[in-house]
Amino acid sequence: MKGLLRILTNRVIIIILLILIQFGILFDIIFRFSEYFVYFYAVYLIISILVILKILNSRSNPAYKIAWLVPIMVIPVLGTLIYLVFGRVRFSKQEKIQMARIQRNEEVLDVETVKPIKITDGNLDAVVQSTYLSAYGEGALFSHTTSEYYPTGEASLKSMLVELEKAEHYIFMEYFIVQEGVMWNSILDILERKAQEGLDVRFIYDDFGCLFTLPHDYHKQLESRGIKCRVFNPFLPVLSPIFNNRSHRKVMVIDGKVAFTGGLNLADEYINEIERFGHWKDNSIMIKGEAAWGFALIFLSLWQFVDKNYEDARPFIPSYKPGELPEAAGYYQPYVDSPFDAETVGITTYLNLINRAKKYIYITTPYLVIDNTLMEALCGAAKGGIDVRIITPHQPDKWYVHEVTQSNYAQLIEAGVKIFEYTPGFIHSKTFVVDDIYATVGTVNLDYRSLFLHFECGVWMYKTIGVQEVLKDHLETEGLSQLITLKEAKTVVWYKRLLRNILRIFSPLL
Structure with missing residues (x-):
């Protein structure tokens, strides 16, 4: 009895129950409005058009826009409601x-x-x-x-x-x-x-x-x-x-x-x-x-x-x-x-490093959930002869994020990027080291939440001892990692490929 009481009074359980109650109230309102379907549908249509226009004309990342447009159009009423509750990234x-x-x-x-x-x-x-x-x-x-x-x-x-x-x-x-x-x-x-x-x-x-x-x-x-x-x-x-x-x-x-x-x-x-x-x-x-x-x-x-x-x-x-x-x-x-403004410092810092590399770009990241801008920058650097290497985990902490990470391997490898998975377990480091002269160490993952939604920090280094130490760590970690081949990246059973395609659409929300 005490164990059950402890579970029922747990903060997380209470929060989940209260949120479910709020969703229930919203669904009840929708159900009651269904008696006035014509009026409700007209109001909904106006709201949805305004929401879609807002999303399309916002400065948000295009992938983030798509991730919200799909549920709004596929699940009309529910999709719009969820966006109005969770989709807006703003402060007063x-x-x-x-x-x-x-x-x-x-x-x-x-x-x-x-x-x-x-x-x-x-x-x-x-x-x-x-x-x-x-x-x-x-x-x-x-x-x-x-x-x-x-x-x-x-x-x-x-x-x-x-x-x-x-x-x-x-x-x-x-x-x-x-x-x-x-x-x-x-x-x-x-x-x-x-x-x-x-x-x-x-x-x-x-x-x-x-x-x-x-x-x-x-x-x-x-x-x-x-x-x-x-x-x-x-x-x-x-x-x-x-x-x-x-x-x-x-x-x-x-x-x-x-x-x-x-x-x-x-x-x-x-x-x-x-x-x-x-x-x-x-x-x-x-x-x-x-x-x-x-x-x-x-x-x-x-x-x-x-x-x-x-x-x-x-x-x-x-x-x-x-x-x-x-x-x-x-x-x-x-x-x-920070998300206080429209300035995406994290991704711009990484793009500056990628676009100004002359010899190599070595990256460690727990998640490789990237948009088209980063994908094209990495692939373009590799196609131009830059040695681009990325180390990701072999054992994930979030299976669905890892599926999206692995879904990006083939395109990168085809362009000449070398992908390694850290086989002893999970790698949580977030580092860039470039050309023996630049490096960053910090909290910014290569995923949408870090790059667009969260408060993050790091240190950019130029010609410091830290650059050489990050390089040494990267090379030693490569020795403990498995190089992923193009064949391995493309050999995916059909149902997992379907799952990855769906997850990639919603990857900005993961």
Whole structure:
């Protein structure tokens, strides 16, 4: 009896039941209107035409438009209703104004605390990429920075714990998934102790990302331990388009001098303490020096947005002793992407790397759910003689996404792209490395949600030690992966081919 009561009072079960009730009410309204079919159909027809016109004339990705037009036309009434509830990706005017004000504050801080620098070695391709990120990715370009890349979650955690112990003033953390276990508990012990010592410890987690991993009042538990905590986009059992927009970022900042980002969430599968899909391959990068302040600004911008209170960021500006800043070669540029505007920073950053490659493009991604623009860019690069290689998982975490990933293999391989599957298990890293001089490490997957719907972040690197470390990891991972042949990509039974064709239509919604 207690077990049944626990299930019935579970937050997820309650949310599902409430959403089903709301759908039931909508269907009941439709059924009652059926008595006035002529009037109802006329109203529906007008609404559907307006919705279709809105979709066709929006700035959305064409594949995303098709994914909504199909159900609207195939399942007329239900398709339109579902689009009106879930299909609109938007924030209120007030929220956009709030974030714009926060971002303007960031730009002032950038000017006042970091001398604006530009790439001066004559590489115009690098200048174009950096200029774009400065203008649209909320990220300044930094030198006086070094990094250390970690090719596994286990190595990442060791370094995180060491750096957290060194914190003297503040710790900022923002993560998509958090789950109690070896990884999170070891971090939490330090956070609680540092908070008791008087440090400013702040944490943001995404409510939807933690829906199945944390209790609904977990933020109160952290607050009781002295940790300031905010929940991004609290998941409410109300039919709303806000479901689409999640904070997928992973950021840890220590005193504005050290920062971590990458694919790593805070749960035990990410460090292989538990096994879910074979060996879990993930990564992170530690940034030390000026560029860490860029990640502090990224965190503070979202903190101010969810906290709803203006806060001067100047007290968090790090101060360095003479000779403390690293004299490292190359440039680092933290950047963000968000659905507050129509600017698709994630995909444009990747396209800039692909289109400016001269020798090779090496990619790791857990999902290869791409639109025609990315497909043509990758195929065009390979047809032009660029060595394009992509590593994806052999064991998926989501079977339906993996089916769409594999459905893209044949076209890419025919163009000359080499596709590898990481055979030990699941690879969750998101990296690009190009021509020995460019690399990105961050949270942006090659799928529609990351590229168009979620809040994301990453670091763009030019001629840094991090570029060589990402390259080394990619080549070593290839050695553990299976090269997919064109024959294998095309040898698919008819029913699976049909399933993939259907899934590809709706892939922007997966």
